[in-house]
Amino acid sequence: MQKVESINKEELVNVIKSKIQDKIKSLEKLIAETRASNNETKSSMGDKYETGREMLQQEINNLQVQLNEVIKQQSILQKLQIKNSQKVESGAVVQTVKGLFFISVSAGELITENQKVMSVSLDSPLAKAMSGKGKGENFILNNLSQNIIEIW
Structure with a gap:
């Protein structure tokens, strides 16, 4: 990606x-x-x-x-606070090699500006694994290490 x-x-x-x-x-x-x-x-x-x-x-x-x-x-x-985030928290949009994730509520796949974004709850395993991490940091989910490319 x-x-x-x-x-x-x-x-x-x-x-x-x-x-x-x-x-x-x-x-x-x-x-x-x-x-x-x-x-x-x-x-x-x-x-x-x-x-x-x-x-x-x-x-x-x-x-x-x-x-x-x-x-x-x-x-x-x-x-939900709509502000730029420096770390993974509620309201953050996170990009990993697997895709874009909006930490908000579990609403599934969204399409905006020709981008596919998955809306996930703060309570989801993915959001919990990334929570509090910043750009460039790694997290592990299902025994797979992933990198946070960008956070908005």
């Missing part, structure tokens, strides 16, 4: 915010649809379908857990 000259962190944050908003809308819609089908089951069927209703309720609970996690990510993102 060739050295990247600069990264627009604000654009990265905006891409993630948009992704999170889409996820929240999608999960809220799924919860509403599942609740509606649960209510239909309740009103049109007898006690014989109690198991089906319970399964729908479990599905609603699972979706609610996912929604809470995404809302938590949104909160972390809002508190």
Whole structure:
């Protein structure tokens, strides 16, 4: 991978915010649809379908857990400091030979300025291995030594 000259962190944050908003809308819609089908089951069927209703309720609970996690990510993102970093920390963009990593929330692959950037949580094994390190320093992940090429 060739050295990247600069990264627009604000654009990265905006891409993630948009992704999170889409996820929240999608999960809220799924919860509403599942609740509606649960209510239909309740009103049109007898006690014989109690198991089906319970399964729908479990599905609603699972979706609610996912929604809470995404809302938590949104909160972390809002508190994120967009400044240049000298070491690997929350809000830093790190370049290694394996790619570009934005230490923020776990939002997966992002494309900005024709660059592929992986958004990873501070709690991820990769971020933990790099945490506190500076440009030019090595870190070990999965028994592989990697070098930090640049930090923004």
